[in-house]
Amino acid sequence: MFYEVVHSAVPPLLKAIWRPTVLGVGNVPKHGGVLLASNHLSFVDSVVIPSVAPRPVAFLAKSDYFNGTGIKGAAQRAWFEALGMLPVDRDDTQAAIDSLDTALEVLGKGEAFGIYPEGTRSRDGRLYRGRTGVAHLALTAGVPVVPVGLQGTDKIQPVGSRFPKLAKVTVKFGRPLDFTGRADGVPLGRARREVTDEIMAAIQALSGQEPAGVYNDRAPEV
Template identity: 70%
Template sequence: MLYSVAHTVIPPLARAVWRPTVEGLHHVPTSGPVIVASNHLSFFDSVVIPVVVPRKVVFLAKSDYFTGTGVKGTLTRAWFEGLGMLPVDRDDTKAAIASLDTALEVLRNGEAFGIYPEGTRSRDGRIYRGRTGVAHLALTAGCPVVPVGLAGTEDIQPVGSNRPRRAKVSVRFGAPITVAGEYDGVPSGRARRELTDRIMAAIGDLTDQEPAGIYNERPAEA
């Protein structure tokens, strides 16, 4: 209910403010399970994609955003729930497994799940090697993966800034990558690696980012 109400208000307002350029939206299936896999430049990536896609796209967000108190906490929780986000404890040692279970449940319910195969956002503009969780989800659920290339979202709220600003943002959707029957007989580890590399190559084609060739790591928190 909250999502339905918020989705009639937030997307038009956000599009009016940032006026994102959107290409290839027809590649996103209008129904059924699908993984929306994107490069990751900013916290706002998880806002921009749900704003431009007509159907609900579920992303995971830090559980801290859902536990605030007072008016600010209530508004923050309503914002994230209204965008279709689900809480995850990133500091829990079992969080990665729990996240995959949550994602599979979303896909089994016939919904769209958004994921960043790089794991964490790029701070130097390069595109990093993908982690195989995205392939595990696609192969387990047997659903297609739509690659997404974002540009400009890092300028909405640069590191050190405490409020969003207007920026030129573009969102490009690529043709779905199908997996059904394509990896039959291929060892699971190899299948996950090959599919992940295919997905990252497709994302890279949409962004023209320089490949880093390595995994991206979350910076240590002070």
């Protein structure tokens, strides 16, 4: 019930404030498991995508967002749960591995799961090399991958900013990528790398970002 209330209120509010340009919505399958693989520019990406997607999309979020106390903590937890976010401890290696199992459970139920192959948001606007977890999910679950290109979300809440700002936002959903049979007769590691690179190329074509050519290491907490 709370999801329906929040989801019916957030998209109209978002569109009224930021007036996002949304392209290719019809590329998102209406039914069945699907991965939405996106570039990552800002914390608000996980709010923007579910708000404009034609179906609910689950994302992973830092467990800290779910552990608050008091009224504020309860409200924050309810908000993230209503947006379909699932908690993960990014500092726990085993928890990060388990998060892939969580994603497979979501996909196995025929739902949509959102993932940022870069691993963490870009702090300089470039598109970083994708990590192969996205390919692991696509090949294991046997689901299509819809590439997503975000533009302008880094201007909504720039790195280091505490409050959102007005900005021009564009969300582009690309055509679904089908990797059925891609691991047949090919070493699994190689298949995952090739699939990941294809997904990142599709994301880059949508986002227009400059490829960084390296992995994006998470910045130290300050």
